[in-house]
Amino acid sequence: MTAKNVLSRREFVKDTSGLLIGFSLADSTVLPRVLAAAAPEAATPSPNRLDAWLRIDRDGNVHVFTGKAEIGMGVETGFAQIVAEELDVPLARVVFVMGDTSSTADQGGVGGSTSIALGSKPLRNVSATARALLLRLAAKNLGASPDELQVREGVVSVKADPARKVSYAELAASGDLDDALKVSGEGFALNVEGLGKPKDPSAYTVVGQPVPRVDLAPKILGKWQYVTDVRVDGMLHGRVVRPAGVGAKLMGVDDSAAKKIPGYLQTVTKGNFLGVVAENEWAAIRAAKALRVSWSAPERAFPEQKDLYQHMRSVTPKATKETLKKGDAAGVLASAAKKVQASYEVPFQSHATMGPGCAVADIHTDGLSTIWSGGQKPHALQKGFAELLRVPLDRVRVIWVEDAGSYGRPGFEDTAADAVLLSQAVGKPVRVQWSRADMTAWGTKGPAVVYDLAAAIDERGEIAAVDFTSRAFSGGEVHFQPSDAGNYLGAQLSGVRNTGGVDEFAQWGVQAPAYVFANIHAVSHVLPGFYDSASPLRTTHLRDPEGPQTSFAVESFMDELAAATGADPIEFRLRHLDNARAKAVLTAAAEKAGWERRPSPKSNKGSGDIVTGRGVGLSTRGGTYVGTIAEVEVNRRTGAARVTRFICAHDCGLIINPEALRGTIAANLIQSMSRGMKEEVTFDRSNVTSVDWITYPIARAPEIPAQVDIVLINHPELPPSGAGEPSSRATAAAIANAIFDATGARVRQTPLTPARVKAALSGAHSA
Amino acid sequence: MSRTLLKVNGQSRTVDVEPDCPLLYVLRDNLALNNPRFGCGLGQCGACTVLIDNRAVRSCTLPVSAAAGKEIVTLEGLAADGNPHPVQKAFIQEQAFQCGYCLNGWVLTAKALLDKNPHPSDAEMRTAFENLICRCGSHVRIFAAVRQAADETKRSA
Numbered sequence: 069m070t071a072k073n074v075l076s077r078r079e080f081v082k083d084t085s086g087l088l089i090g091f092s093l094a095d096s097t098v099l100p101r102v103l104a105a106a107a108p109e110a111a112t113p114s115p116n117r118l119d120a121w122l123r124i125d126r127d128g129n130v131h132v133f134t135g136k137a138e139i140g141m142g143v144e145t146g147f148a149q150i151v152a153e154e155l156d157v158p159l160a161r162v163v164f165v166m167g168d169t170s171s172t173a174d175q176g177g178v179g180g181s182t183s184i185a186l187g188s189k190p191l192r193n194v195s196a197t198a199r200a201l202l203l204r205l206a207a208k209n210l211g212a213s214p215d216e217l218q219v220r221e222g223v224v225s226v227k228a229d230p231a232r233k234v235s236y237a238e239l240a241a242s243g244d245l246d247d248a249l250k251v252s253g254e255g256f257a258l259n260v261e262g263l264g265k266p267k268d269p270s271a272y273t274v275v276g277q278p279v280p281r282v283d284l285a286p287k288i289l290g291k292w293q294y295v296t297d298v299r300v301d302g303m304l305h306g307r308v309v310r311p312a313g314v315g316a317k318l319m320g321v322d323d324s325a326a327k328k329i330p331g332y333l334q335t336v337t338k339g340n341f342l343g344v345v346a347e348n349e350w351a352a353i354r355a356a357k358a359l360r361v362s363w364s365a366p367e368r369a370f371p372e373q374k375d376l377y378q379h380m381r382s383v384t385p386k387a388t389k390e391t392l393k394k395g396d397a398a399g400v401l402a403s404a405a406k407k408v409q410a411s412y413e414v415p416f417q418s419h420a421t422m423g424p425g426c427a428v429a430d431i432h433t434d435g436l437s438t439i440w441s442g443g444q445k446p447h448a449l450q451k452g453f454a455e456l457l458r459v460p461l462d463r464v465r466v467i468w469v470e471d472a473g474s475y476g477r478p479g480f481e482d483t484a485a486d487a488v489l490l491s492q493a494v495g496k497p498v499r500v501q502w503s504r505a506d507m508t509a510w511g512t513k514g515p516a517v518v519y520d521l522a523a524a525i526d527e528r529g530e531i532a533a534v535d536f537t538s539r540a541f542s543g544g545e546v547h548f549q550p551s552d553a554g555n556y557l558g559a560q561l562s563g564v565r566n567t568g569g570v571d572e573f574a575q576w577g578v579q580a581p582a583y584v585f586a587n588i589h590a591v592s593h594v595l596p597g598f599y600d601s602a603s604p605l606r607t608t609h610l611r612d613p614e615g616p617q618t619s620f621a622v623e624s625f626m627d628e629l630a631a632a633t634g635a636d637p638i639e640f641r642l643r644h645l646d647n648a649r650a651k652a653v654l655t656a657a658a659e660k661a662g663w664e665r666r667p668s669p670k671s672n673k674g675s676g677d678i679v680t681g682r683g684v685g686l687s688t689r690g691g692t693y694v695g696t697i698a699e700v701e702v703n704r705r706t707g708a709a710r711v712t713r714f715i716c717a718h719d720c721g722l723i724i725n726p727e728a729l730r731g732t733i734a735a736n737l738i739q740s741m742s743r744g745m746k747e748e749v750t751f752d753r754s755n756v757t758s759v760d761w762i763t764y765p766i767a768r769a770p771e772i773p774a775q776v777d778i779v780l781i782n783h784p785e786l787p788p789s790g791a792g793e794p795s796s797r798a799t800a801a802a803i804a805n806a807i808f809d810a811t812g813a814r815v816r817q818t819p820l821t822p823a824r825v826k827a828a829l830s831g832a833h834s835a
Numbered sequence: 836m837s838r839t840l841l842k843v844n845g846q847s848r849t850v851d852v853e854p855d856c857p858l859l860y861v862l863r864d865n866l867a868l869n870n871p872r873f874g875c876g877l878g879q880c881g882a883c884t885v886l887i888d889n890r891a892v893r894s895c896t897l898p899v900s901a902a903a904g905k906e907i908v909t910l911e912g913l914a915a916d917g918n919p920h921p922v923q924k925a926f927i928q929e930q931a932f933q934c935g936y937c938l939n940g941w942v943l944t945a946k947a948l949l950d951k952n953p954h955p956s957d958a959e960m961r962t963a964f965e966n967l968i969c970r971c972g973s974h975v976r977i978f979a980a981v982r983q984a985a986d987e988t989k990r991s992a
Contacts, residue, residue, distance in 0.1 A: 140934030287935035290910035422970040473934035504875040738972030769964035
């Protein structure tokens, strides 16, 4: 590439603004190639200049550059509302470039339900600053002082004489719209501040409005493009072939049958990493199947599945943390008049994304490598791939393009690494599409966790002490920031060690509400993983890491304590909470549900097979409060339970877009119902045996509740907090509590399958 | 490889492909029709759905030779003369999805259902959708969209 072909980002934006607009709405296949051709290196922009974040083109379009990404919950629309609000431009004028490491600042990618809570802060501030600068320019242009001016839809005019006006587009073309910004924080917390002060929320006219999501109409009309649709000149198709089981070593490959397949090009091996590359997709699929591969016997690294929880209770933890010690819980428990003890178990779960993972990599170790991936943390991927390729960071460009919903760190990162390895080996751009089994069986997993809880009840019937112990596989065995080479499955198979893991605990008060008790002791353990390299049971972040697990234990236990003391489950929770917003969501959900104040279980269950009940769960997460009530129908003969209605009261501070928020909450409730009632990764001694939608069943149309009622509590006086995960958290417990209310049977293990409910029912009857 | 004539979205297209190649890869890779999506390759999820002679069919397991000469419609071809299909309008109105990766299957299956049974009962609708996956859990709004599209049909009938 010659120097004269090199365009600065600014020139590029000015010269091809149409393409940039097109990227969101129409033609994403063109843009990545054009951008790739424009840059010999691809350093991530420094966040300390306004024009690294925001530019206004000659047509008045506002281009916003953010390291965040849209993973299906409508965050792009929320960001657009925030920018349009601060700048006073029409919403449709705001165009995003998201997650391209060469043109967006590193905001840590998407995670922790922080995109609106934290990620929107710099966008709000740069928009306010751009508005202030534009007003200065306009003041000069119109011969008036800035406070004599008003802005409507991107046009600045003199308040007293609106005929005197100038548009943002004209101003941006005439002056340099840039400013130095004060940078603070990094990753999710990266913020910048300039001379502009954001509006007071009481003045909002765009933020808070239920505008349609910018992406949904084009998606429904078939005009959207996902990462699966990226096509690059000369692109080949790759497929990977995974080992016969955990720890199996590649002994040999015979590709003589593959060679007979038209379009087959090459088999690639690196250590135990194995893949094929072909001219077209069907040839790659056939070739992968046609390889005769010799693997060594897999390790018998996993316990029998039926022994999993026993193993988890007996194995020596690799890390232990005392997270809370208040009073003398052990002493009170030892002398308690009455004690309640219960243990809860939650299995490994799979992200099982709708699209199993797809990526394109165009690797040039002597030049610029470009990787298109739907992984939700593109800047971390850039670091990891630079390490994997042993090249400087600015020689790697990761372009985030939307994939299916990712729910954490699902394996899209591993798919991209596979593409990197294959493209590096063949010297051409390679598109890798994972199979269903590559995702469901070999993708990362959400950790299994077991909990032991105990409480002392005094003679007045009050809870005198609580003891909480969790034992979890680490939520960070594979680090949620995929920023080192050992993070990726393909790299591990090729011999790179995973040294980036961290111990992540399942904790009282963090993933479940911090109820107030006089004496409490909480201890969390992290357990060693089964196998330290390329394990199909390696664990990482799955939507709301450890949240649904810990909440299932704590919110079920709170229900057990309420029942043991003859209290109404909501009234009991309210008594042990000191947070007004937590109390308010419970009260709001109860009111909407028409909750009848009484202890569980229901006294009059009737005599038929079908009984009904209701249960509650509370979630408090990062400043967001959610009260969830489930109404269920249980067949006492079969054990089959069905949610007939959800009621969810949700408080995430200032609401940016109530309709998009309702959509996300409704979907969260269904997905977490699926996790609580259906989902369990199965395995044998060497392999995950959940490989598809039959062996990893999730909730389907007939199981969806007929009614979902959502109550939004808006707090314009508070900053927005997250909504991507909090309403996932308490669902399983609410359902288990409703099953208890209906039947008197307590199920302490998820998923809440008919077999488990039936077993609990026979226990309840014999008791 | 053999030359196969396909009728897709009202146009005749000739492709040179292996006769056993599933229709999905031909649509995506030879004809650049992106909306039939790869979800499982096993006929289990519906992301790859196309309409063949107005029936919802899984293109990931259907050999291209079996689709030759039949009327194939993909999501790209659902809008008539640039006007969104009433089913599409209803899904947009209800803002029915999260990530949207699965929507191809839901929209086309809904279209085929309503053509055959313009006023499905709740149970009929759920049964028609039983073999579709939506991993994000957008079902509640999807059902609302289908009910709305059915009501729309009722009104215009």
